[in-house]
Amino acid sequence: MNLHRNPIPVEDAINKVLACQIKGDIERIPLMDADNRILSEDLIADHDVPLFDRSPYDGYALIANDTIDASLHNPIVLDVVGAIGAGSVYTEPLQPSQAIRIMTGAKIPTNADCVIMLEDITEDSPSQIKLIKKMKKNQNISFQGEDVAKGTVIVKKGTKINPGIVALLATFGYKDVPVYKRPVIGVMATGSELIEVGEPLEEGKIRNSNAYMIISQIKRAGAIAKYYGQVSDVLEECVEQMKRALNEVDFLITTGGVSVGDYDLLPAIYQQMDAEVLFNKVAMRPGSVTTVSTINEKILFGLSGNPSACYVGFELFAKPMIDTYLAKESIGLKIEKAILSESIDKKNSFDRFIRGKAYMEKGQLHVKLSGKDKSNMVHSLAEANCLIHLQAGRDDYRKGAVVDIRLIDELY
Ligand SMILES: Nc1nc2c(c(=O)[nH]1)N[C@H]1C(S)=C(S)[C@@H](COP(=O)(O)OP(=O)(O)OC[C@H]3O[C@@H](n4cnc5c(N)ncnc54)[C@H](O)[C@@H]3O)O[C@H]1N2
Numbered sequence: 001m002n003l004h005r006n007p008i009p010v011e012d013a014i015n016k017v018l019a020c021q022i023k024g025d026i027e028r029i030p031l032m033d034a035d036n037r038i039l040s041e042d043l044i045a046d047h048d049v050p051l052f053d054r055s056p057y058d059g060y061a062l063i064a065n066d067t068i069d070a071s072l073h074n075p076i077v078l079d080v081v082g083a084i085g086a087g088s089v090y091t092e093p094l095q096p097s098q099a100i101r102i103m104t105g106a107k108i109p110t111n112a113d114c115v116i117m118l119e120d121i122t123e124d125s126p127s128q129i130k131l132i133k134k135m136k137k138n139q140n141i142s143f144q145g146e147d148v149a150k151g152t153v154i155v156k157k158g159t160k161i162n163p164g165i166v167a168l169l170a171t172f173g174y175k176d177v178p179v180y181k182r183p184v185i186g187v188m189a190t191g192s193e194l195i196e197v198g199e200p201l202e203e204g205k206i207r208n209s210n211a212y213m214i215i216s217q218i219k220r221a222g223a224i225a226k227y228y229g230q231v232s233d234v235l236e237e238c239v240e241q242m243k244r245a246l247n248e249v250d251f252l253i254t255t256g257g258v259s260v261g262d263y264d265l266l267p268a269i270y271q272q273m274d275a276e277v278l279f280n281k282v283a284m285r286p287g288s289v290t291t292v293s294t295i296n297e298k299i300l301f302g303l304s305g306n307p308s309a310c311y312v313g314f315e316l317f318a319k320p321m322i323d324t325y326l327a328k329e330s331i332g333l334k335i336e337k338a339i340l341s342e343s344i345d346k347k348n349s350f351d352r353f354i355r356g357k358a359y360m361e362k363g364q365l366h367v368k369l370s371g372k373d374k375s376n377m378v379h380s381l382a383e384a385n386c387l388i389h390l391q392a393g394r395d396d397y398r399k400g401a402v403v404d405i406r407l408i409d410e411l412y
Pocket residue numbers: 189190191193194206207208209210211255256257258259260261264286287288289303304305306307309375376
């Protein structure tokens with residue numbers, strides 16, 4: 001085994017993965033299932049919203065000019081010639097001194113140019129109303145197109161569908177929604193020390209937590225996970241399982257066995273499978289041994305076995321690839337600046353990505369460590385919603401300093 005690997009800068013490694021540019025197809029799915037999916041076409045308004053001038057209140061539609069002399073001492077009397085609720089229309093043009101009883105959402109009749117609220121009517125009967133309030137032309141009318149004008153690009157393709165976008169899709173009649181297909185990502189854990197989650201612990205063994213963590217990360221990133229279980233550190237078995245999985249998925253993620261140990265089989269597996277290794281060492285901690293390779297149009301992510309290294313490797317390298325496949329508008333983790341709420345005493349000879357908890361305080365973004373910073377630890381992942389990026393060569397990360405963080409989850 002070649003023990004000496006050539007570490008490449010983390011941004012170069014990310015760019016190598018992104019250069020693969022593997023993009024997903026488009027599919028149409030029912031509107032009800034569209035949440036969190038990525039829109040594959042610009043959503044363009046094919047009609048005005050509202051489609052017609054309508055009443056924003058329950059009241060009477062009338063001609064403002066009829067109320068020009070209205071006052072406390074000079075109540076105006078108008079003839080009520082009809083009553084309409086939302087969904088009904090009054091088809092006759094309104095004549096001077098006439099009013100229509102109209103409910104919220106109903107179409108304003110021709111010639112009517114304002115709406116007086118029910119509360120502002122002094123007296124009413126089915127045939128007449130009395131009012132003392134002067135009305136202005138265009139008062140209390142929701143105008144055609146004031147919400148969305150026909151032809152407007154309302155939502156750009158590449159946007160994640162949220163409840164507001166669902167409302168717009170429904171408004172414009174999208175029974176089925178065009179979205180990007182989600183990649184199917186295989187997950188396989190390697191290591192003879194692993195036992196499955198439901199099994200009792202044995203001496204020297206550990207539960208396979210990484211596979212479940214990765215599956216959860218895949219779902220958070222908007223892709224579909226397919227679990228291929230765990231394989232022992234036996235070369236032939238690993239190669240066979242990985243070949244089988246590769247036939248069924250878009251990408252394959254393995255965890256463990258990428259370092260230089262006696263039972264770290266991934267380097268040999270890649271060789272046997274004729275995979276092209278893009279990199280097998282990144283100048284960062286944790287996750288330095290993260291290896292990414294390609295076979296035809298498929299990408300293999302060889303993530304570290306150490307839980308925190310595995311987690312970081314996924315977020316830095318696999319997440320942007322998923323974003324690319326989904327043609328998202330923004331690729332990779334969002335970078336923000338945050339104020340350190342505690343000093344970090346680390347010598348950073350490599351770029352370091354520490355699991356952090358970012359939070360808002362007095363309108364400013366702050367960040368603290370989410371737990372102990374060691375790549376073989378799992379506890380600090382629970383509260384992590386960002387990665388704190390400590391740059392190589394800097395050791396001045398004192399409390400109050402501003403640091404770059406990469407967001408991996410909501411602030412809370
Ligand atoms: N001589 C060297 N030793 C190591 C180096 C090095 O450069 N030279 N790198 C270290 C670093 S950094 C890391 S990170 C690890 C990477 O190890 P591997 O990716 O080869 O992973 P394993 O050896 O299979 O396991 C490491 C560790 O993680 C536990 N593990 C494995 N799979 C799982 C799982 N599915 N769920 C939970 N935990 C898992 C495993 O039991 C080991 O404790 O190598 C260092 N060594």
